[in-house]
Amino acid sequence: MLFNSELFVQCSTVKMENQVTLSTEVNKVIILIAIQCVKKLLVSRKKNRRNRKIWVRDWLSRRENLGASTRLLAEMREEDIDGYKNHLRMLPHQFDELLSKTGSAIQKQDTHMRNAIPAKVKLEITLRYLATGDSLYTLEALHRVARSTIAKFLPEVCNAIYSALKDYMQIPGPEDWKRIEHGFRTKLNFPGCVGALDGKHINILAPDDTSDYYNYKGAHSIILLALADDDYCFSYVNVGTNGRASDGGVYQQSKLAQALQNNTLNLPEQSVVVADAAFPLKTYLMKPYRTTPTRKGKIFNYRLSRARRIVENAFGILVTRFRVLLNAIDMAPKKVDYVVLAACALHNWLRKTSDMYITQRCVDFEDIQQRVLIPGAWRTQLRQALEGLTRTRYSNHASQQAEAIRDTYAQLFVTTETVPWQDHMI
Template sequence: MAVTPDDIADALRQVVALVVPLVSDVTVNALRKNERRRGRVWVRSWISRRLILGASNSLLRELAVEDVDSYRNHLRMTPQRFDELLTLVEKKIKKKDTMFRLAIPAKTKLEITLRYLATGDSFASLQYLYRVPKSSISKFLPEVLAAVYEVLEEYIKVPSTKEEWELVQRKFEVQWNFPNCIGAIDGKHVQIKCPAESGSNYYNYKGTFSIILFALVDAEYNFLYIDVGANGKSNDGAVFQASTLNIAMERNTLNLPQNAVIVADDAFPLRKDILKPFSKRNLTISERIFNYRLSRARRVSENAFGILVARFRVFERPIALIPETVDLVVKTCCALHNWLRKSSGKYYLHPSSVDVEDMATCTIIPGTWRTTLNTSCLLRTSKLTSTNAYKRELKSFREQYEKFFSSKEGSLPWQWKWIGADQPSNSL
């Protein structure tokens, strides 16, 4: 059958009818896309005014000059301490400017990081205060945390010589009346948001998700050793057993003085180098005296944790970061705690911030960290089931301390009143 010109014309009209709508749709979509692009801005106008109106260059400058106490409350350190820290980390966190925009100053990054640790505020809240996009905050926060911990890590130091350990011992004996003590160990849960696809790995006995901070604390509330990151399913005993501290103790590589002991609670094993309280009922007077004396020395670890959380309120609520970044948060806060304690102790440890014994009434006056803090987000780690199957030599070892604390040489004038017992004549 022959094709006529009319047939060709009809076919062309059909093709045009099909193609034109498609071309129109593509053109319209392209135009809309270009309009959206034209509507976008590289930096929001209110963020671009960061150098003038952001908290770093407005509020904090005013506070540093006019109200140092408020500045210290904002960043948990004085302007002088901030400048010292900035000098240490600036080269590690500073970025170069580009042709498109100026880099966020190292000073602003550090201020935002410290403010986050001090309050646990959301990135959105920090965004509006400092005029820095929350996406940028989430990106540089781990970098700044790592840099701060790197420069301050030396302030968390396990003594390496016998002389250094003996100095720790003397402070425990003078301040807490416990001879041969080289530290108090304890562990706490740091609550976190459930990590994605983690199952029950971080699920703890309190029904929340957490990682564990395990620490050895000296007589002045400083962290001598920390182990961070064990998941919430673990307990104190298991974390301690796997720690490098325990491994070094078992291998005898710490240069410990003879008869050195660590004080602990029931969650830990009774060993020749670890003392824990008597946990049975119907304790004798001497056993109660021992428990009281042990608690006085062991309380430094509870207070150290309490001071840490009172200063860095990021611990007051579950931390909504990935576990690796939470580890950095915890380690950085511990390093800052020690650095501030050792460089500005009078401010950082107000006398009322820790537990104090009232000798007149034989009661403990709680530190302000207990009364002003939501401690539910820093839980005690679960206790191991206690067992009576202690070796005879371990019982004998603890009983030596028990007898010493009740003897004339080792007793304290007020300890009998504290447990509600009369002082025996042989201790006069």
Template sequence: MNTFFMELTSEDGGEFSNFCRMSSSDFELLLQKIGPMIEKQQTRLRMPIPAKIRLALTLRYLATGDSYKSLHYLFKVSTPAISQIIPEVCQAINSVLKDQIKLPQSPAEWLSIEAGFRRKFPRCVGAIDGKHIVIKCPPHSGSQYYNYKHTYSIILMALVDSEYRFIFADIGGQGRISDGGIFQTCLLMQKINTGTINLPPDAPLPGREIDVPYVFLCDGAFAIHKHIMKPFPGDHHFNTMERTFNNKLSSSRIIVENVFGILTTVFRIFKKPIEIDRENVPTITMTCILLHNFLINSRTSSNIYAPKELLIP
């Protein structure tokens, strides 16, 4: 149906991976998983759009943020059909890749995450931050989604590990609410407050006797808590204990900002306001997060998606 895309799959030189943001083998693997969920039956009146084109169209939309009209010219698919295909394919991807993001369930799983941070910040089990997902102004919403950056947005609250993977994501908070305010009501904080997050028990650092808790690193917008570590407020003189601590915390916490940077650079839909109904934005955002983990973990796509030499060790 789409000669351009069929020719693209047969070319060498990286054109396909740049177009779909993944290797051809991972594209085929993903297509195999979601194909039965998105393919349509042929009728006497029409030939269905192949599942391969549906997936490629959706990946291109996420990779560029192009309008439906631009995608229509590229894929020769009508804009009404595109408006149905993209949410449907995103829901299918979310269904088959849902295990790509998983909050640890046991102390042993948390300890494996802590091992990645141990050299820089012992007892750290993840870095937390919020990101504004810019959207068009929802109708009749007033200032609910209007943020301090003078745009309309929903909030992505995320926890990442030292391997640049998402291990928790909460999407949909109103843009007018601060990161700290969003975090206080999300599932992760509820688990921390109720003691159901199953962190390892407090233990002394090597060569010390005082028990130290396992903590999540965040910036100054968050409230301090036994398991939430933030920088000392204010400016501090060079070589002071507070300045050294803040530097260590920031150099470890910055990984979550780097993850957001990779996500935005590859999935350029986040570079400008997302021109779809607000109700569909969390689904599309979660699709990009799951694809991020899928590609980071992939043997054939990880170096395409996020080259190792560009990642901070």
């Protein structure tokens, strides 16, 4: 029995050693197969990398030598200042000043793979886009920058422009309000007025949530609500409300409505804002009579319309200078906000720092001798005249006090504040 036990133990030991050896060999085979698979995978990836599209198209890589920034705009700076101004909507020294204000915010760092696009080129492309609304394909061909790259930085540069020029979009202070009131009183014959209020639809391509942005005109849009001063500048803007809303509704939800209601704007005493019939009548917000059976009512409506044309002209100048606002903008609604704010900020900045931004021909002019209104150049440049927004159904009945103030204005305009030509204009 002892012999048999020892033999059994010896056999078992040999068997275990054979199994270990076999397992080791199997593991070696598995490892070798895995190594071969990894090698094949690496070779396959290398081939795919070798066969994929080149990182930058050759003609785009010649931007530094042949792009518009190096060639076309450089030549315009030296030989054709008017052409340069028409191209970017500003003179060379204005561009340089704007670049100094925005350059640090829009300049990216170079990487090992590629050099960053210069801030100067990004700003030129963005200004050209705002000026014309050119397609990304056109901008790509002109500036030799890939359209995917342009689409990415356009909203960023627009936001940087607005941030850099926000000082020109500030709510006026007490002395500014007095100056604005003086302008409306002397130039537009509407005493006590500190601003003209209106709204404008900015068309966009249909976003994912189309129902909220679909407006009464049969297009998709966001709304720009603006208060303009006597010099065609925007004292306040509200951008981004979906196009389905009415202008009265946009106003009621705005910070401007709250500030006027609570009298926190430091306005001169007994001052008012003028608007069209879409807005609610308030003690501080005048709108026309809906029915005008009397001469006095017709004269009031004419005088109010005359003052309110300021904001119409401001919108007209804005969209003819920055034609991206004329057609549907192919961006997400939030990014469109950056485009509109940048255009408004540039409008104010250029108006306040340059005498050449607006000429007399740009805006409506009343020929008192001939008793006619000569439309501003912006009206002839647009395909359609600027129209008011949908009439509000906001539940907001005019108070007796507001009606009394409007009646007082109507009485003044036919007595102490009359102008010689008003009867011929109604």
